Amino acid sequence: MNNPSPTEAAVAATTPGIARRWRPTPLIAGASALHVGAAAAVAFVPATWPWAAGSVIASHLVLVAAGLWPRSALLGPNWTVLPEHAAGQIALTIDDGPHPDVTPRVLDLLDRHGAQATFFCIGDAARRYPQWIEAIVARGHAVENHSQQHRHHFSLLGPGALRREIQAAQNTLAEISGVRPLFFRAPAGLRNPFLEPVLCELGLTLASWTRRGFDTRTREPAVVTERLLRGLAPRDILLLHDGNAARDARGEPVVLGVLPAVLEAAAAAGLQCTTLRAALTSATLAAQPASPAGTRVAPDRLANIQSDGTRTTGCPTPHTSHGNRRR
Numbered sequence: 275m276n277n278p279s280p281t282e283a284a285v286a287a288t289t290p291g292i293a294r295r296w297r298p299t300p301l302i303a304g305a306s307a308l309h310v311g312a313a314a315a316v317a318f319v320p321a322t323w324p325w326a327a328g329s330v331i332a333s334h335l336v337l338v339a340a341g342l343w344p345r346s347a348l349l350g351p352n353w354t355v356l357p358e359h360a361a362g363q364i365a366l367t368i369d370d371g372p373h374p375d376v377t378p379r380v381l382d383l384l385d386r387h388g389a390q391a392t393f394f395c396i397g398d399a400a401r402r403y404p405q406w407i408e409a410i411v412a413r414g415h416a417v418e419n420h421s422q423q424h425r426h427h428f429s430l431l432g433p434g435a436l437r438r439e440i441q442a443a444q445n446t447l448a449e450i451s452g453v454r455p456l457f458f459r460a461p462a463g464l465r466n467p468f469l470e471p472v473l474c475e476l477g478l479t480l481a482s483w484t485r486r487g488f489d490t491r492t493r494e495p496a497v498v499t500e501r502l503l504r505g506l507a508p509r510d511i512l513l514l515h516d517g518n519a520a521r522d523a524r525g526e527p528v529v530l531g532v533l534p535a536v537l538e539a540a541a542a543a544g545l546q547c548t549t550l551r552a553a554l555t556s557a558t559l560a561a562q563p564a565s566p567a568g569t570r571v572a573p574d575r576l577a578n579i580q581s582d583g584t585r586t587t588g589c590p591t592p593h594t595s596h597g598n599r600r601r
């Protein structure tokens with residue numbers, strides 16, 4: 275049997291919007307054991323200290339490297355593709371907004387193609403432009419958590435600072451949109467081992483991507499489009515930006531030159547654009563056993579009922595294992 279993919283493992287561990295127990299990954303458990311072993315070795319045989327120190331330093335370097343790899347599941351569950359249940363769909367994710375000039379034009383493009391997208395929004399930007407958070411939700415898209423300030427040194431923060439950044443964005447986005455985010459994406463995708471326990475506490479699931487266009491740096495829409503569409507397949511999660519978008523030679527935000535081609539290619543391939551939370555809802559509903567009365571509770575409704583989202587105890591949803599998928 276194949277091991278579950280990072281996405282399937284994340285679905286298995288998630289009851290949307292509800293706090294869950296943190297469980298260390300094999301890498302984190304191994305690093306912890308190594309620290310204990312190194313301390314014991316030095317205590318009983320002090321001459322082993324160079325080996326003990328070297329082992330501890332090496333384990334820290336591996337943990338840092340895992341945090342610098344956005345699509346890694348070494349530090350915790352991570353959506354890199356949609357769940358298997360979402361065959362025939364892809365997800366467009368649009369980061370760093372809302373932006374007062376770009377977000378409205380992105381929304382118009384999505385409307386024109388009948389597509390839904392997930393917007394990973396920054397709390398401070400949402401506070402400045404709340405009308406565009408409201409518009410995103412009113413037009414059928416999803417707002418998710420991309421931290422309050424989008425700090426460039428986010429991956430260097432300790433557990434308390436990480437929690438404050440993410441909790442502040444949860445509160446800001448829920449207050450403005452009326453819907454509590456279910457997903458978190460780290461600024462630039464960079465993180466550290468303290469992040470996953472905070473996400474567990476807040477009932478959030480980490481989401482990265484299948485492919486990104488680097489559209490905050492690349493000024494040629496054709497190049498960004500090619501990066502996103504090369505090997506486009508069902509369950510892909512694509513990353514674009516409405517905030518911090520690079521400008522093309524005419525001064526237009528690159529995302530506006532990329533989206534039509536991506537949406538047309540998806541339609542030509544028979545792929546429907548969905549949101550991450552819609553995919554999570556259908557995956558958890560599929561995995562949830564029916565009650566004796568034959569009814570199931572929609573995870574989105576559960577997430578809204580638990581509106582404080584932080585202190586509710588909940589057990590991971592039982593889930594069958596799924597096949598792996600590699601890129």
Ligand SMILES: [Zn+2]
Binds near residue numbers: 370420424460461462
């Ligand atoms: Zn970002």
